[in-house]
Amino acid sequence: MSKHPKIAVFGGGSWATAIVKMLCENLDEVGWYLRSQSAIDYIKENEHNPNYLSSAEFDVNKLLLSSDINETVSYADILIFAIPSAFIKTELDLITVDFSSKIIFSAIKGIIPESGLIVGEHFNQKLNIPFSNIGVISGPCHAEEVAMERLSYLTISCRDLDKAELMSNYLSSHYIKTKTSDDIIGIEYAAMLKNIFAIAAGIAHGLGYGDNFQAVLMSNSIREMKRFIKKRHKMKRNINNSAYLGDLLVTGYSIFSRNRMFGNMIGKGYTVKSAMMEMSMVAEGYYASKSAYLLNEENPANTPIINAVYAILYQNKNPKKIFKKLTELVD
C-alpha cells in the first residue's frame, strides 16, 4: 500500500453520503461509487446528493464519481462499503476485477441474506480477504447529524489496529471523534442486533407500553446482546462502550429510526407486508431478526426479545400475545 492510499466509498444512501463528507474533511480525493448515473449527474451539478442527506454539501472537485463499480474498485486501495446488507451481494457480484489484496472497511449494518454471514465474515469466507485487511466503521451515529456537523463518535475496528488507526485519522474532524477496537465480529453483531431491539421498542410503543417498560426493554436488550455476542465470538469486551450500548440507544430511542418505526406499525396492527409497503422500504432489522434467530439455534443464548420479534415477523404470531409473554421473561 502506498503512503497515500486511495480511498473510495460504495453506496448512495445517507450513511455512504455521510462517510464521503467525513473523508472530504481530510482528503483531496475520494472515490465514490453510486449505482445511479442520474444521482451522479445531479451531485456534479448541485453539489449534494439528490436523494439522501441533501444538506451535506460537497466540493465536487474532490469527488471521483462513478457508476461503474469496477472502475471505483480498481481506483482505490481502501474500499468502504456502505450499501444496505440486503443489496450488497448483488453489487459485489458485479465486481470482476481482483480486489483480494485491498483493504475493506464495512459500514454496513446487518447480515448478508444470501450467506447468512455478517459482512466481515462474508468478505473473509466468501471473498478470501484476510481478517487483517477487514475493518468495520460503527456509530452511534445518525447520518443526519453528521450532515449538520453535530459532534459524533465512531468506533473503527480491525484486527490490525494500525489499519483501524489509519482509518480513524481519515474520518476524524472537528465534529467526528474516533476510537479503535479489534472486536470487529462483536461490533458487527451489535450493529445488527440493535436493529432488532429497535423493532421491539417500536412494537412495544405501538402496543401502548410506556417509557417505564421501554427502559426495562433496553436494559434487557443490552444484556441479551451481550449473551448473544459472547456465544458467537467470546472475547473480553465492555458491552457498555459506545459501539455496543451507545449504538443500541441511538437507534432504540430514536423516533426517526426506520426499524423502530416499522416495529411501531406492527404494534399498531399493520401486517408485516402492509407495514413494508407503507414505508416503501425494508427495515434492516427485519432481515436481521431472521438471521439472528437462525444463528442462535446452533448454539443458543437466552434471547427472549429476538425470539419475540421473530415470532411476530416470521411466524405470524399476534404481537399483543407475544409481548404479554415477553413481559414475563424480562426483568
Added chain:
Amino acid sequence: MSKHPKIAVFGGGSWATAIVKMLCENLDEVGWYLRSQSAIDYIKENEHNPNYLSSAEFDVNKLLLSSDINETVSYADILIFAIPSAFIKTELDLITVDFSSKIIFSAIKGIIPESGLIVGEHFNQKLNIPFSNIGVISGPCHAEEVAMERLSYLTISCRDLDKAELMSNYLSSHYIKTKTSDDIIGIEYAAMLKNIFAIAAGIAHGLGYGDNFQAVLMSNSIREMKRFIKKRHKMKRNINNSAYLGDLLVTGYSIFSRNRMFGNMIGKGYTVKSAMMEMSMVAEGYYASKSAYLLNEENPANTPIINAVYAILYQNKNPKKIFKKLTELVD
C-alpha cells in the same frame, strides 16, 4: 412483626401517591402521612391527590390519612418514606415516638444533604436501624405511568431478602412487576447518580449537542456509575440490570424529567438560580452532584461527567467550555 403487618407511606408527592396506589391494589388498609391537612381533606372528598398524580383514584375507605407523622409512625410496622431527600431530615426530626424496631423502606432518590449520606446509610448510622430492616424501592418508574396503570418494573432491595420479597408481594399487580436484590447501597447510589447524568444530558441538549452525542454520554454515564458505585460498595452486580441502567435511561431520555429540564435550561444559558426560580422547584440532581463530587474526593473513581456538572452548578464554570472539555474525556 405480625402476620399482617401494617404499612404506611410518608409523603405527598407523585411518587408517594403512586406507591399508595400500588399498595391499595393488595391491601385493605394503608396508612398515609401527608404534611398538608388541606391535601388530606381534598383527598377524602375527591378521592385523588389535589397536587400530584391527580388521575390516580383511591378508595378512600382504605386510606388512614394523617397529617400527624407520629400518629402514622405509631400505626405502621413497615414505613415507606417517599419524601424528597432535601426535605426528609426535617420530617424525620418531627418523629418523637420510637421506631427503631420498625422496618423502613426508602423510595427516596438522593442524598440527605444534612448528613451527606444515602437514605439507607442515614437510617442505619443516624437512627440506629439495622440494615436487615432497611429496604429500597426503585424503578425505572415514572409515577405518571403508574397512575395510568402502564406496565412498570420495580426492584425491591433489602439485605434480608425475605423482607424484600414481602414488600414485592405488596406492590405487585397487573401493572407492576417486581424483582428483589440485596444491593441496597448500589441501587441507592444508582438512583442518585442517574439524576446527575440526566442533568448532564439536559445541559448537552441545551448546548445543541444531538442524539449521537447523547448516546455516547449515556454509554459513558453507565460506565461512570459502575466505577463510582464500585468504589463505595464493592460487590457483584450487573450494572445493566433495570434498577441501574433502566433507571438511568428512563430519566436520561425523558423530556419530562425535572433534572433533564433543569440541565437543559443551564445549557441554554440560564444561571443556576434563575433556572431554579423558573422551575419553582429544585431538581434533586442539583444536590446529588455536590454530594457525589464530595464523596468521590475521598476515594476517587474517574468521574468526568459528575465533575463537569459540579463545575457548572457549583463553581460557576461556563457550560460550553466545560462540555467542550468533557467531549475529550468521553469515548
